[in-house]
Amino acid sequence: DENGRWTTEWLGIFPKSEEPTYEELMRREEERARNFKLRYSMEWYSYEEGRRLDDLERSSYSWWHGLTLNGPTPYGNFDSSASIRRFKTTTDLTYFTLGLTDGNLGRFKGFSLRGFDFYPNFGNLSFSGATLRGVMLNSPGFNNKLNYTVFWGRESGGRYGNLSPGLSKTRHSFLEGFNLDYSPTKTNNYRFSLVHGHGRDRASYLNRYGYDLISSWNFDKWGLSYEIAQDSENFAQLLTTNFSLPQLNFNTELRDISKKFLSITGSGWLQGERGGVFNLNYTPLEKLTISSSLNLYQDRLSPAQENDQR
Numbered sequence: 001d002e003n004g005r006w007t008t009e010w011l012g013i014f015p016k017s018e019e020p021t022y023e024e025l026m027r028r029e030e031e032r033a034r035n036f037k038l039r040y041s042m043e044w045y046s047y048e049e050g051r052r053l054d055d056l057e058r059s060s061y062s063w064w065h066g067l068t069l070n071g072p073t074p075y076g077n078f079d080s081s082a083s084i085r086r087f088k089t090t091t092d093l094t095y096f097t098l099g100l101t102d103g104n105l106g107r108f109k110g111f112s113l114r115g116f117d118f119y120p121n122f123g124n125l126s127f128s129g130a131t132l133r134g135v136m137l138n139s140p141g142f143n144n145k146l147n148y149t150v151f152w153g154r155e156s157g158g159r160y161g162n163l164s165p166g167l168s169k170t171r172h173s174f175l176e177g178f179n180l181d182y183s184p185t186k187t188n189n190y191r192f193s194l195v196h197g198h199g200r201d202r203a204s205y206l207n208r209y210g211y212d213l214i215s216s217w218n219f220d221k222w223g224l225s226y227e228i229a230q231d232s233e234n235f236a237q238l239l240t241t242n243f244s245l246p247q248l249n250f251n252t253e254l255r256d257i258s259k260k261f262l263s264i265t266g267s268g269w270l271q272g273e274r275g276g277v278f279n280l281n282y283t284p285l286e287k288l289t290i291s292s293s294l295n296l297y298q299d300r301l302s303p304a305q306e307n308d309q310r
Helices: 022-033
Strands: 037-052 055-073 078-085 091-105 106-120 132-139 147-156 174-182 188-198 209-218 222-230 237-245 248-257 273-285 288-298
Touching: none
Parallel strands: none
Antiparallel strands: 037 055, 055 078, 078 091, 091 106, 106 132, 132 147, 147 174, 174 188, 188 209, 209 222, 222 237, 237 248, 248 273, 273 288
């Protein structure tokens, strides 16, 4: 300048990242949050046999396709899933389900509704579980102190795995019932269920109704639960206790199951047994745990030939 000074100006900028910025990531997540998502998967299975790898003969093969669609709606979260299995000569829709979870319909909130293939969300001595094709409703009530499930469906609904055609056929056999789960306080819980089975393809030795009642009490270090079930003719009982300390856990399970007791779908759990299981777990050191278990019972369904009281 006129005073003989020289001036140099420099401009510096930060390098631009090739990855999206935090603001861009947040914007993308917001855009995706209320969208439906579609997923497709495919598996191919082949079974070949022979003496060498270059001389194999294929004896069977199958294709498996899976399709799912889920996303939020004004009435709850919608989900759906379908599976198609294809063999040489057959194509089966082996699994298909539609569901609405965290439902919202006026004052009716928090419910779940599922149709087509489903698995009931409870199990006990009378009902050990089954895959059904029908409809199921689950909902809370009375400020979440009560939870109930109502269902109806055909047995052998969805089929899983690579079973050969003919191994799993649709049967004229149906199950329906309900389950009530009531927790008046944080320390006790009561559950009651009733299940009804009917249909011409249902096994003739099974009973039409199954009942089950479970009562549970939880204290500071102790826990107690009693379950009694009836298949319309015979009873089954189960008493469990639990005692817990930071380094010690002791639990027992006493059972008395009639040798003729049946669940709604088949043979009863530990049918004919009278006895108990005693478990002890002790952790004296951080890296040392000692476990002990004793199962002592009388088998009345298949007793010892020389002494049926053994």
